[in-house]
Amino acid sequence: MEKGLREQADRMQILDLVARYCRGCDRRDFALVRALYHDDAIDDHGAMFSGGPDAFVAWLPKAMEPWELTIHAISNSVIVLAGDRAEGEHLVRAWHRTHPPERQEFIVHGRYLDRYERRGGVWKFLHRQLVFDHGEVRKVDEEAMARLGAEARHGRADRDDPSWGLTLLAGLSGAT
Structure with a gap:
């Protein structure tokens, strides 16, 4: 029973790691993204980028520049545990909207293939690979955007996003 509870806790910590990565990218909290990788980790986004976490975080602002807003949504996660090491496959729908x-x-349907390692009791990425499965490009329906979002708060890719008003959530940031 204790082993099963430990494995469930490990899975939940890894899923939280993956969710924090999405938040870091979508809210442009690159310090948070950096905090999720071991120093000797590799991020492999194919021809776009492949390298260590410091270089990845240095590359992200330029890579995100063309996008007014992004949403990285994870589904169908599979995690396999082996002591202090684990591997995961997560389906991702990465939605990108250009500026007016x-x-x-631009919608990317793909997968993250990850290797994780727990060091000092903390799970972090050891290797993250983006696999492209399908993509779509379409014009924004500006009329629908205006009609459907007329009375709602609008999401932003910076610290003016409403989520930064939640103190505990904002506290996830790796920035001081």
Whole structure:
């Protein structure tokens, strides 16, 4: 029973790690993203980028520049544990919207193939690989955006996003 509870706790910690990565990218909290990788980790985004975590975080602002907003949504996660090491496969739908005036949506359907390691009791990425499975590009329906979002708060890719008003959530940031 104790082993089963430990494995469930490990899985939940790894899923939280993956969710924090998405938040860090989408809210442009690159200090948070950096905190999720071991110093000797590798991030492999194919021809776009492959290298260590410091270089990855240095590359992210330029990579995110064309996008007014992004949403990284994870589904169908599989995690295999082996002591202080684990591997995971997570389906990702990474939605990117360009800046006005003629906004477009670029939607990547893919997977993150991850290797994790627990060091000092903390799970972090040891290797993260993005696998592209499918993609879509379409124009933003500006009329629908105006009609559906007329009375709602709008999401942002910076610290003006409403989520930064939640003290505990904002406290996830790796920045001081």
